[in-house]
Amino acid sequence: MDYFSRSQENIETFCLKLPKIELHAHINSSVSEKTFRELLRTRNIGNTQLTSLESSVFRPNEKIFASFDDCFDIFPLIHDVTNKTEAIYKVTSDVISEFESDQVKYIELRTTPREELLTGMTRRSYVDSVLSAIKDSKKKNLDIDVRLLLSIDRKSTVEIAWETVAVASELAAASDGIVVGIDFSGNPKINDAKDFIPVLAHAKSRGLKIAVHLAEIVNAQESHQLVELCPDRIGHGTYLHPEVGGLHKSVEFVKKHKIPIECCISSNLRSASVPNVEDHHFGYWYQQSHPVVLATDGKGIFQCSLSGEYILAAKTFQLNHDELLQLSKNSIDYIFADEETKKKLKFQWTEFSRSLSKSEQ
């Protein structure tokens, strides 16, 4: 059934009500302006400083960051505001509610365990706060299923990376299935990803799923080494294909193993990672029917929403209602949770399709 031809409903309205799956959302960069302001107000700072901090983090321009490096400068500002466990709990809770309001039915949040000597927050108490917020969101009966990936920041040490995998392994067995894997992220210009490969390989061998940021910049050799790890999903993969400086063998490997690509269009545009939306690599992979999933990366600092990403993809790559529905439904196959969760989600999508058919009769 072609909903597009049968429905007068515009793309924006359709994308807003479409059930969605979010698989690439960093907690700290997903902080909303509202939450950030509320956290700032708990600080004893003047109005001028408050406004200046807010406008540094939430920039009004279309191209928010002048360069790719520029977006990494923002994190110390956010980290300063979320430097204690209460703040981490609040940011996580608010981010979950905000995604739920955007019809996101399943989300995998990711975050780097962080210690703050000033407040006594440890990497472990940080993770515990995130987990408490996720568990409490279940009690609120929100219509969203939440899972967590612990991130390894490549700017950090390999020793901390080993610790992160140990904590994730422990929690995978002791968090009611909330912790499902490991994310590898951070500024791709810092450190050599090769040093972290044994840690990521170990995580895989322990049954943890791995999502790896790679090819965010042109670095074909390093990207290929990460691709050969056969991650369960690829974050961005912007410069993976040969037309933009990647290696043919990397693309062949990704295709052969059908590794899903997490595409964050607004994030890439606003961090000046891709020059314009038409050239975004979503088109390259989607047109070849390769698994792709739309995601926000950081809905706060990149000022976007998951519905907005579907609208942007629809308008740029001429996707109709059927194709958008299929795109969101296919994402269920790429989640890191168990088969039972996939089955439950697929049922929700079937119900949504039925409701569309009924409304059009």
Ligand SMILES: [Zn+2]
């Ligand atoms: Zn990311």
